[in-house]
Amino acid sequence: MRVLLLTITLLLSHWSPAAAADGYPSQRITVIAPFAPGSGTDGVARIVFQRLSELLKTTIIIDNRVGANGALGATAAARSAPDGYTLLVGGTSTHAANPSLLKSIQYDPIADFAPISQFGLFPYFLIVDPGLPVKSVADLVALAKSKPGTLTFGYANALGQLSGEAFKRRAGIDIAAVPYRNSPQVVTDIIAQRVSMTFMDMAPAVSQVEAGQARALATTNPDRASLFPDIPTMKEGGLAFINISAWSGLFGPKDTPPEIVARLAEGVREVLAEPEIRKRLADIGFEAQWIGPAEFAKHVKDDMDLWATTTREAGIERQ
Template sequence: MPLAPGSGTDAIARLVAAKLGDVLGTQIVVENKVGANGAIGTTAAARAAPDGYTLLVGGTTTHAGNPNLMKHITYNPVTDFAPIGQLGVYPYALLVSGKSNYTTMAQLVAAAKAKPGALSFGYANALGQLSGEMLKQRAGIDLTAVAYRGSPQAITDIIGGRVTMMFVDTTPATAQIQAGTVKALAVTTEHRTDLLPNVPTMAEAGLGGPRVEAWNGLFAPAKTPRPIIDKLSAALTQVLSQPDLKKQMEAIGFEAEPSPPDVFGQRVADEVALWATLTKQAGLEPE
């Protein structure tokens, strides 16, 4: 677990670990090894003994973002790990202020076309920034990008109507959407999400493209024997189909979406490549 206690991913890891331990008949200890955007813990897991007893909860940051955004990464997200399975995704939603007149993507795009550069989008992480840049390209509009240190600050400015829109994971936004202080116009997932069943996807809004969302998955160090991986994968799929766990995850803004090792492995490889193109298009440099 390469991220800090209290992060959304940490909560997911703990929920899954408890259930997975029950299914496998052992106790799984969640150990946070934090630092350098998750790179420290991920590196440690890559070097751990491939015996199936050390696992890693990795995600967009560690396995797609960091390799493209950081210069000093000493692990390879594809070759150093044996994927076990995906845990699920954090759907990203496009938010506007609850007080604004926009109710559909079409209205928003039309308004942006009428006044190039007058509308703005906020972002607090690379994924939000990339989604905004992609929207600009696909809709052929000009938006002013505004950087934030954290999503909450950005949401404050969305509520206050100072920034027009932002792409953000639903975790910090759910309460605001329920209270009507912000409106979600679209989600970036492939299908409509159970978290926001009434919100259309970007594709439905006519602005489709590669799916951009944050995901989490379980990894073992590379060279972990295949039977162990299969056993873990089966247990994981079983755990993720439990309704009570799903519900707990949804409360955090996370949608369970299990996938078998090979499919997940392919997805990781695709994501690394996707991020490479996206970061280049958005003009981001490795740091």
């Protein structure tokens, strides 16, 4: 019995969180991205983790698990071993909006995750079919009122859905919602004039907007986005609007050792401090803003509470 107890003690010592973190990372890291290749989340992940893999001297692969507004990938990450080798690039959809939009999700955004760090923010924009005879938000509202039920808005995530529904209510217009599996598909249909408008971050559409294949009418943020200063706000366009932007950040499963969380958070901080990385992120419409584990955890909780209020006000029912 004494030998057995000694053996158990030695095993527990060997597998303690501190011991696990000492040699971290010692193998490949998988980062689950819960949205499609070409989406803003995926783009940020590939830029950040390519450089982080160099700093940590290990291979980091991106695993796109698409579906259920990011819930599919988040669930997979929540159920993985808390050893720092399976992580999640989460964001507003997975950790703030889903509890208010989905009737049943298989994870708890707070209890099932260890927040590591925020990467930054995606300003959100109203993007329209350039064939529409509109040059401002006021023009778009007038067109929608003149042709009730004929215009459509596409969305591929929670923010797009909330923005479209809020737009309908605040402008007093009748436009139909069209759900999509991912944001690049929405952009494709904007260009093909199969859908009238969308609300999204600029990452999937920046090249199309610059080429004139899609038109950005306004940002949903209270101030003009520093990366796109020529695009007015919704308020400047004559419509008071809710402040909508998308944040992105890194999570581990609950019980991920604090030492590993700290090591990853510091690595991300170093990556986001590099001017070349910040420029590459800016090129896809992302504003790098690092915050560490404790502040990030508070931000997630506050944003989840905000979404609960905002979705009620927008009249969105859980699906």
